[in-house]
Amino acid sequence: MRSSIIFLFIVCFSLSGFSQSLEKINSLMEKADYKGAKILIDKIMSDPAKAKEPENLYFKGRIYNSLSADKSLSAKERYDLKVEAYEAFLQNQQLDPKDIRMKLEAYLSYLDLYGGFYDLGVQFFNDKLYEESFNSFSKSYDVENYIQKKGYTYEQTKLPIVDTALLMNMGLAATLAKKDVEAANYYRKISDANIYGKQYEAVYETLAAYYEKTGDTAALNTILSKASKYYPSNNYLNDFALRQLEKSGGKQALYAKYDEMLKNDPSNFPLAYNYAIDMYNAVYVNDEKIANAEAVKNRLTEVLKIAIQNDKGIDATVLMANHLYNAASDAFSKADDVRGTKPADIKEKKDLKDKANKLMDESIPYALAALKYFDSQESLKTSQKATRVNILSNLVDIYNAKGDAKKAAEYDKLKTKGL
Numbered sequence: 305m306r307s308s309i310i311f312l313f314i315v316c317f318s319l320s321g322f323s324q325s326l327e328k329i330n331s332l333m334e335k336a337d338y339k340g341a342k343i344l345i346d347k348i349m350s351d352p353a354k355a356k357e358p359e360n361l362y363f364k365g366r367i368y369n370s371l372s373a374d375k376s377l378s379a380k381e382r383y384d385l386k387v388e389a390y391e392a393f394l395q396n397q398q399l400d401p402k403d404i405r406m407k408l409e410a411y412l413s414y415l416d417l418y419g420g421f422y423d424l425g426v427q428f429f430n431d432k433l434y435e436e437s438f439n440s441f442s443k444s445y446d447v448e449n450y451i452q453k454k455g456y457t458y459e460q461t462k463l464p465i466v467d468t469a470l471l472m473n474m475g476l477a478a479t480l481a482k483k484d485v486e487a488a489n490y491y492r493k494i495s496d497a498n499i500y501g502k503q504y505e506a507v508y509e510t511l512a513a514y515y516e517k518t519g520d521t522a523a524l525n526t527i528l529s530k531a532s533k534y535y536p537s538n539n540y541l542n543d544f545a546l547r548q549l550e551k552s553g554g555k556q557a558l559y560a561k562y563d564e565m566l567k568n569d570p571s572n573f574p575l576a577y578n579y580a581i582d583m584y585n586a587v588y589v590n591d592e593k594i595a596n597a598e599a600v601k602n603r604l605t606e607v608l609k610i611a612i613q614n615d616k617g618i619d620a621t622v623l624m625a626n627h628l629y630n631a632a633s634d635a636f637s638k639a640d641d642v643r644g645t646k647p648a649d650i651k652e653k654k655d656l657k658d659k660a661n662k663l664m665d666e667s668i669p670y671a672l673a674a675l676k677y678f679d680s681q682e683s684l685k686t687s688q689k690a691t692r693v694n695i696l697s698n699l700v701d702i703y704n705a706k707g708d709a710k711k712a713a714e715y716d717k718l719k720t721k722g723l
Contacts, residue, residue, distance in 0.1 A: 329363055338371035358400035365392035369413055372420060379427050383440055386424070390417050390447060411456040418447040418463075422470065429477055438477035438486065445470055445490075466497045472507070479510065488514045495527060500534035508535060512544045524548065536565065539574045546578075555586060555594060559603070566610065576611035577620055580604055584623060588630050601631055618677040621670050622691055628667035629698045635660035636705075664702045671695050671702075679721075693719050 325348055332341040345364050349355045365388075371377075372385035393413055397403055406413070421444035428437035448463055448470070471490050478487035491507045500508075508531045515524035528548065531541040542565060550558045562579040569575060583604040586594040594600055604627055611620035639656035642649050678684060678692040696719045703712035 326359065326363060329367070333367065333370065336370075338367055338374065341367045342371055356399065358396045358405070361392045361396040361399065362405040365389045365396060365413060368392065369417060369420070379424055379431070379433075380436070383421075383424050383428075383436070383443075386417055386420055387443065389413070390443070393417075394450075410458070411451070411454075412458070414447055414451050414456065415458055415460070418444050418451065420444075421447060422473075425473060425477065429473070434477050434480040435483070438474060438481050438483060441470060441474040441477055445474060466493065466499060468494055468499060468504070472504075475507065475510070484514060484517075495530060498530070500530070505535055505538060509538070509540055512541055516544060516547075521548075532565075536568045537572055539572070539578075542575060543578075558582070559600075562607075566607070570610060571614050573611055573614040573616075573620075576607055576614065577623075580607045580611055580620065580623055580627075583607070584627055588627075601627070618674055621677070622674045622695065625667050625670035625674055625695060625698065628663050628670065629702070632660045632663035632667065632702075635663060661706070664705065667698070668702060671699050675699075675718075 325344060329341045329344050332338075332344070341363075345360070345367050348360055349364055354360050368385045369389035372382045372389065374382070377385075393406065397406055421440050425437045425441035425444060428434070428440055445467070448467060451463060452465075471493055475487045475491040478484075478490065488511060491511050494504055494507050495511060508527055511527045512524060512531065515521075515527060524544070525548065528541065528545045531538065532545060535541055546558060546561060549561050553561075559579075559582075562575070562582075565575055566572070566579065583600050587597045587600050587604070605624070608620055608624040608627065612624060615621065635656050639653050639660065642653040642656070644650075674695050675692065678688060678695075681688070684692065696715050699715040700712045703709075703715065
């Protein structure tokens, strides 16, 4: 977090018409005795009539703001002083149409309050007082907006048009304070300004989660549309986009989106693997079979080849072995269902069996690669042991179907290894 810009200044006013009390206050301020000056200004402001005089309000603001820089006070006391100073300055300007005092100081008190509230927000945050941190950052933001609304400019610094650092801090403090609505409102100012980059990735993630939770589909789609351009490799955001599409568009639209994402980011293993899992479940697991199953199986093979290239483990290889084995089993089942004796039927049956045998042959290298991986590990988790046994069972079935009983027996014997 950045350090704010602090401009503590003392201006000696010796204008005519100064009351004796204000002269004494001014003298105390020159000596930096802000506690003493506060006692005097509070006494003056206790008179309802004097509490509405612009001059008194201005000095209250100056004294309270100066005292708020005293590090011997608690952060809460300093925050409260700054709030009262800000309110006093605003009232001063409302009651003084000529704006004399603020013009003379070039509105530097507002710049000082902006930086001071920011610094207190950081202090509260570091102390894990997240609600207080959010409140202080919010006040800094209020002052900044007031400065910009009024068009005040400063030689010392130029305030950003979109204060992303402050917005990020407000959003984070609000999130930790469980103020989800406020966090989303401030984060959205960053997305609405089309600001992006690695440091803002969490902004889009937080907004996507918030809009899905609240059911704001329009806002969610807006965020996801931007995220697809700014963060195409972000799997967390991709999941939101894919879930939304599956709800509204069905499998065809979902797979088209997967293809688009994979084309833009072909080395994204989680994306390819999740796409493969969805297709695998659609053709082999789900009760409701997909209409264009054969086309999906072909695409599944293609996507798994992409996933295997980027897989640092063995998951994609295992899925490929199971996919090709199941595809072979489906082809055998279809061949068994052909009952006719006409030449066309005989040809169809033969073609299906040839296809099944080809798929079994293609499955073997992936099954052996998975088996080699598992057998090279020092130990296996329970789920990995189960996967290994399943791979061996598939190999037994494949070699039995090929008429190689000896090979099938060898793989059947290996099932007990390591169990």
